[in-house]
Amino acid sequence: MSGLTTRSATELLELLRKKKLSPLELVEEHIHQIERLNPKLNALVDFDPERVRAQARKVSAHEGPLAGLPVTVKSSIAVAGHKCELGSGFYRNNIPSEDATVVARMRAAGAVILGTTNAPELLMSYETANDLYGRTLNPWNIEYSAGGSSGGESAAIAAGMSAAGLGSDSGGSVRQPAHATGICALKPTPGRIPATGHIPACLGPFATLGAIGPMARTMQDVSLLFSVLSGQDLDDPASAPVPLCTPSITELKQIPIGYFEDDGIVPVTPETRFAIQSAVDALRRAGFRVEPFRPRTLEAARKIWWTFFVRCGFAFDEAIIQGRYEKLSPTFKDFMATAQAEPPLESKELLFAWAEGDMIRAKMLAEMRDYPVWLCPVCAIPAFRHDEREWIVEGKTVQYLDAMRYMQWFNTFGAPAAVVPVGASPEGLPIGVQIAARPYADEIVLGIAEVIDREFGYRVPPIAES
Secondary structure: OHHHHHHOOOHHHHHHOOOOOHHHHHHHHHHHHHHHHHHHHHHHHEEEEEHHHHHHHHHOOOOOOOOOOOEEEEEEEEOOOOOOOOOOHHOOOOOOOOOOHHHHHHHHHHOEEEEEEOOOOOHOOOEEEOOOOEEEEEEEEEEEEEEOOHHHHHHHHHHHOOOOOEEEEEEOOOOHHHEEEEEEEEEEEEEEEEOOOOOOOOOOOHHHHEEEEEOOHHHHHHHHHHHHHHOOOOOOOOOOOOOOOOOOOOHOOOOOOOOOOOOOOOOOHHHHHHHHHHHHHHHHHHOOOOOOOOOOOOOHHHHHHHHHHHHHHHHHHHHHHHHOOOHHHHHHHHHHHHHHOOOOHHHHHHHHHHHHHHHHHHHHHHHHHOOOOOEEEEOOOOOOEEEEEEEEEEOOOOOOOOOHHHHHHHHHHOOOOOEEEEEEEEOOOOEEEEEEEEEOHHHHHHHHHHHHHHHHHOOOOOOOOO
């Protein structure tokens, strides 16, 4: 079947259910695509075709919502028997003996685990590169980054090496790679999808910032994964007993949506503005009420994110590094230089930041009374060239971490946020838009994102077709 590996997961599952192909036949197609493209893109870092075939043979008689679907998992989420190294020599040859809760749920639903995917060292970069496995390339143009920290995952899915998969996100790490490679993703409300088995553990401030999120080529596929993966995990202290719901399109259209093209501080490219307006127009044509609105709490939320992610994150990592700085990769050294430019974080400052974060979240909730859903950019720029760290946008110099600020607010907020591909840059690189809502309104985000995705959606990178 032509183009089988770049079809949506939903289409593939329908073919499997109708027995138009077997799990083993589908797996063979993906093995071929991996063997053809992974040497060029460097997305998967632990892949054994015989182990994959053995899984597929067992699935043939299995019934489940993901029965026979070939998936991948970011190499910071435990997969029993697979390397979980976080792109770091400090975790070299770390092989978990048990699956993370989300991986166990995918297996129970019948999914076939193809392998684990590349990540920047200790997950602290928007570019996937490390000294263990090297750099992951963007399927749209190998001169560009596939994003990070779930860049291996996004590249694998965009290039048809995987039907869907799992990433994780504490500052945009499923959303920015999805934006860069032209796929869909959701950063869920923390706790809606259990984080048990993620390394490092989502503890302290990262219990609010961090979440494991589904990634796929369509929002319908992301919604399917969310339905399979969500649900309380009694071993996860952040996991909440929130039942699934399915809002109707009529109910979704009753929710006012506020949109903004920029935050008034960091400009975005003209093509990014056009993508936002295109999404707005599509929603209005579908009968949604979408109005201009710029929240006032964004910069305060971003400052709290910086304290927790950059300064607390580095404090956690220092305990692992223990002064062995010479063994670090250049991407992590970039993060370390940023963190070390700040004064050491003292306990009193952390205490007040924690309290301030709660106050900012309360203000964001108040701002969502009139517009419970926000539509905005994912990043100020599309995918960037390898090692680039600043850009001129609308005549203004935009620094690396500032370009990514459009995602970071929603980690501070602990809110669900999805990314859908909509536009393209002059170079042909994908540009996504971001849909966010109040915490625990994940299904609202997914439903509205699906409306946009049906209008625009995934395009196949030329490298995946040749």
